[in-house]
Amino acid sequence: MAMTIVETRAITGGVDTHLDVHVAAALDPVGGVLGVESFLATRAGYAELFEWMRDFGPVTRVGVEGTGAYGAGLARFLRSAGVEVIEVDRPNRQARRAHGKSDPADAVEAARAALSGRARGLAKSADGNAEAMRALLVAKRSTRETRIKALNQIRHLSFTAPDELRERFRSVRSDVLAPHAAALRPRRDGDPVLCATKVSLQTLGRRVLALEVDDTRMDALLAELVIATAPSLLEIYGVGIDTAAILLVTAGDNAERIRSESAWAHLCGVAPVPASSGKVTRYRLNRSGNRQANHALWRIVLTRMSGDARTRVYVARRLHEGRSKPEITRILKRYVAREVYRHLPRG
Numbered sequence: 001m002a003m004t005i006v007e008t009r010a011i012t013g014g015v016d017t018h019l020d021v022h023v024a025a026a027l028d029p030v031g032g033v034l035g036v037e038s039f040l041a042t043r044a045g046y047a048e049l050f051e052w053m054r055d056f057g058p059v060t061r062v063g064v065e066g067t068g069a070y071g072a073g074l075a076r077f078l079r080s081a082g083v084e085v086i087e088v089d090r091p092n093r094q095a096r097r098a099h100g101k102s103d104p105a106d107a108v109e110a111a112r113a114a115l116s117g118r119a120r121g122l123a124k125s126a127d128g129n130a131e132a133m134r135a136l137l138v139a140k141r142s143t144r145e146t147r148i149k150a151l152n153q154i155r156h157l158s159f160t161a162p163d164e165l166r167e168r169f170r171s172v173r174s175d176v177l178a179p180h181a182a183a184l185r186p187r188r189d190g191d192p193v194l195c196a197t198k199v200s201l202q203t204l205g206r207r208v209l210a211l212e213v214d215d216t217r218m219d220a221l222l223a224e225l226v227i228a229t230a231p232s233l234l235e236i237y238g239v240g241i242d243t244a245a246i247l248l249v250t251a252g253d254n255a256e257r258i259r260s261e262s263a264w265a266h267l268c269g270v271a272p273v274p275a276s277s278g279k280v281t282r283y284r285l286n287r288s289g290n291r292q293a294n295h296a297l298w299r300i301v302l303t304r305m306s307g308d309a310r311t312r313v314y315v316a317r318r319l320h321e322g323r324s325k326p327e328i329t330r331i332l333k334r335y336v337a338r339e340v341y342r343h344l345p346r347g
Contacts, residue, residue: 013053013062014088014111016103017041017071024049025107026056027115036104041070046077063088063114065106067123075123086114087123124252129229134249136218136225140242143218147211150204154181157204161197178212181205233343238303238336243296250293251344261341268293270333285330294333297340301332 009028016023022041026034034056039045053059061084067075075085088110113119124130154177158169172180182205186198219241226234226244233244250267251258258264265271269289275282304311311332318328 009057010060011053011057012111012115013059014107014109014114015049015062015064015071015074016106016110017064017066017069017074018103019070022049022071022074023103023107024053025104025111026053027108027111028056029115031112031115033108036107038103041073043073043077046074049074050078050081050083059083061086061114063110063119064123065090065110068126072126076126079123079125085123086119087121088113088119122254122257124257125254126252128253129225130248130251130253130255133222133225133229133245136222137242137245137249140215140218140222143211143215147208147215150208150211151177154178154201154204154208157197157201161201162191162194165194165197165201178205178208182209230343230345233340236300236336236339236343237308238300239340243299246292246296247340248344250290250296255344256346258341258344261338264341264344265334265337268297268333268337270294270297270330270337272330272334285326297333297336298329300336301329304332304336305329 011034012027012029014025014027018041020041021038022045023036023038025036028034035052037049037052039049039052050059053062062078063086064071064075064078065088066072067085067087078085090106110119126134151174158166158172158181160166161169169177169180181201184198184202184205186195186202188195222245223241226241226248229248230244233239233247234241239247248255251264258267262271267289269286269291271286271289272283273286275284301311305315314332315325315328318331319325323331
């Protein structure tokens, strides 16, 4: 009797994510489209999406757009189900202009990017200390911007205040400006302009003081997380708590997804980009990668250029060779990225 062999085909998925609805596509091993369907962006919708894909066969990998935004929840769900989640960039703008834009087409393109290997980067797991740091850094960034804006408003109001108040604030240093404004006591029985200005200054001053309290609390939480995650990172010259947190957030909770030191350099946007032509061999500035991580590396380099003896000797030698300061900074960022990579946590 002849034996019947049932062939199981591996399925590759792709998802175009949105706030309320995700559009999914399923491809066979040779890139044929098996189906396209929409699902709610809820946990129940994630389960329906996954079951829909599994109806076509075992799901090996899924390319997901926006794994750090609208697709974060779906990426976590698929990973918990044992599926390899590939982070997919948005479709090429030139191709989109030529062929138009639609959610089903974007979902199919995401699946093809994952199937072909054009998109190979594993998505962040976003389920540990690095994700907690990311949340705190978002709030800290907002706190810093709001504090600077409020201090500028205090200074501007003091410039345009009635003479009595303007003279009172003329010689106040920036570091005590907020408590000085918060200590004002407006009186309703006097000049209405003076009273309103004092109320505004007092409000802004109290706002700055409250923001500073919040900032101190978040600094303490960040320090605990960084020390628990990668204490050796803080031993690198020029790396503080904030800088370390930015670099760890860039790597993610599953830092093993970064397969090599050169991949880490590309992720941080410090890998030199060839720009040679004819007899000229040169490299240009890399404008891709994670810009916050790039800025963190720049801060480390700037600290070393001003305080580290070895770096200052290196900079002097390179300047003597005819290199410019921006060129030297780019080279040093690449060196620092190599050093940081050795201290990233491994699963």
